[in-house]
Amino acid sequence: EAGVAQSPRYKIIEKRQSVAFWCNPISGHATLYWYQQILGQGPKLLIQFQNNGVVDDSQLPKDRFSAERLKGVDSTLKIQPAKLEDSAVYLCASSLGREQFFGPGTRLTVL
Amino acid sequence: AQSVTQPDIHITVSEGASLELRCNYSYGATPYLFWYVQSPGQGLQLLLKYFSGDTLVQGIKGFEAEFKRSQSSFNLRKPSVHWSDAAEYFCAVMYSGGGADGLTFGKGTHLIIQP
Numbered sequence: 001e002a003g004v005a006q007s008p009r010y011k012i013i014e015k016r017q018s019v020a021f022w023c024n025p026i027s028g029h030a031t032l033y034w035y036q037q038i039l040g041q042g043p044k045l046l047i048q049f050q051n052n053g054v055v056d057d058s059q060l061p062k063d064r065f066s067a068e069r070l071k072g073v074d075s076t077l078k079i080q081p082a083k084l085e086d087s088a089v090y091l092c093a094s095s096l097g098r099e100q101f102f103g104p105g106t107r108l109t110v111l
Numbered sequence: 112a113q114s115v116t117q118p119d120i121h122i123t124v125s126e127g128a129s130l131e132l133r134c135n136y137s138y139g140a141t142p143y144l145f146w147y148v149q150s151p152g153q154g155l156q157l158l159l160k161y162f163s164g165d166t167l168v169q170g171i172k173g174f175e176a177e178f179k180r181s182q183s184s185f186n187l188r189k190p191s192v193h194w195s196d197a198a199e200y201f202c203a204v205m206y207s208g209g210g211a212d213g214l215t216f217g218k219g220t221h222l223i224i225q226p
Contacts, residue, residue, distance in 0.1 A: 004154075031212075033213055033214075035213075035214075040218070040219075041218050041219070042115075042201050042203070042216030042217050042218050042219050043155070043201075043214070043216050044216070045213035045214065045215070048211060048212070048213050050210060055210045055211050056210075056211035056213055091154065091155065093155075098143055098160070098162065098205065098207070098212065099157060099160060100157075100214060101157075102147075102154040102155040102156075103154055104152075104153065104154045105154055
């Protein structure tokens, strides 16, 4: 069974630029999560989707971050404009029940 | 708000020695508890989970954890560590309610294995 796929794996941008990350969950998983992991910290939930609806986005900085999950499958997370403090690994996870399966992450460096 | 505390930022253990990583969570309704491991450049891999029932749970790679409600703890143990166990370990909690079931993670414990 294929795992959670994410791309790109690495991205370097200048501050104030925009960036987008893509996630393809495990087939059949209705729930999709985006987490932000800053160096030296544990992952922090940004947003949770159930199919193509948002369940929880209370920790998403909505002035610069946006996410969508079209057709209840793939998802994109966008940052516009990026700030230095957005440098982190962005992890996507999917689940069918209570167990979440994580992708390899996208490492973002903002210069 | 729910929280998870991993009091040890770094732990150094000799290969073959026993290991215990500590985890405490904030009190709330019945939590679902998890331990994940993250190797450099890798995603998170689930070691074990506790939902209900027997408070001693077995996981992959020889790890086990014990849920103690009275202490709000879910400590991870391994009787004999291997050099390949060197990694970052994260404890996480989920409080399921209203459909929102994202994980809250601790800050992690970095495990170093001495030869």
